[in-house]
Amino acid sequence: MQKPIQKRTLKTRARLLSASEDVVARDGYQGLRVEEVVKSAGVAKGTFFAHFHDKDALMEILIGERLSTLLDQAEAEVEPKTVEELITALDSIHTFMTSERYVFDLLLRYSGAAAIEEIGPIAHCFERYFRVVEVWMANADFRKDVPPDLLAEGVQAFSIQSMSLKFCALHEAQTMEDRLEIYLKAWLTPAM
Amino acid sequence: MQKPIQKRTLKTRARLLSASEDVVARDGYQGLRVEEVVKSAGVAKGTFFAHFHDKDALMEILIGERLSTLLDQAEAEVEPKTVEELITALDSIHTFMTSERYVFDLLLRYSGAAAIEEIGPIAHCFERYFRVVEVWMANADFRKDVPPDLLAEGVQAFSIQSMSLKFCALHEAQTMEDRLEIYLKAWLTPAM
DNA sequence: TTCAAAAAGTGACCGCGGTCAATAAATAAT
């Protein structure tokens, strides 16, 4: 037993998380300031960093939680069988991912686990995204010359590409969904 | 004539850029500090920000210049005709793009032009990357059910995916090139 | 109940990017 976690600790952490959510609700993820959070939570700044390694670590938790919920919902729906249905199934996730520029940048930065021993919440969500799509790929009627896991990786790559272009002024004509549809039809149902 | 640029201005800017390159050579892009640059250039901090909107703007210039040179070289070589040759042709570019985590993150952040009127150096390079690959796609013997520009966008998307995974501890087994080869063979030469 | 060790919390302080009113230098007008 190497875990004598004090009740006080949990309470403080909960206060910090709750205060963070309030601040995000008011100012967005981008607008969150650590000083604002600790003031609202009624603790000192140093306490914040005793609970979270840095500001990004808190953001990972907040954003990861939201993403987890959306993944739960996506998983609960009926499995998509066409490209259109696939895009619809992922829509809420992609919309949240691109809700703020700051959020998208942070997602990209933490989409891969920096070290095996510490897979953060966001890297975990990307892994889940991949697994969910992989299952869909295995059960839908897409190309069969390539294994489902590779198809899923491609879906992820093209989704990220589509989302990136959403923030790009040069590609304003098309919506994110339209672009993704073009990509995925070429990727999932090639017509040589 | 709305451009009475003083000679002094150009000189100061050149000093700042030169000093920046020295600092990068010594400490890497990640290690560059504005205070270090201005000290080395012998100007005040405020002067830096009169010449560059922010630190990122300087980084865009430095990294964009390097990328431009690499694109020149890639363009000068013989056009790749196979997936293997394609990867080789892009190798030096991808290697530089992933030379530092900081560099890769910055590239992603500025790969798209935030506003049409101000296409930054990095967004410009991504556009060039796309155009170069598009020409290769048009002249090589890859799948023909999809236009070259779409093929090129896919190459970019998969390249970014491969590079991202380079920083991910979960995918250490494969090299960036091996991953990219698997992606691009599935993307460019599907065998339904 | 007492007390020492461990854990949690504090806030003054630092690093560094970025700002801006004041100053100096260059250019144009007389």
Next chain:
DNA sequence: ATTATTTATTGACCGCGGTCACTTTTTGAA
């Protein structure tokens, strides 16, 4: 040449993330 106007430079200052020596609280052994 002298003055007026524009342009470039300066450095004290600010915001905000992050640190750390110190204090307070909790815990567990005596």
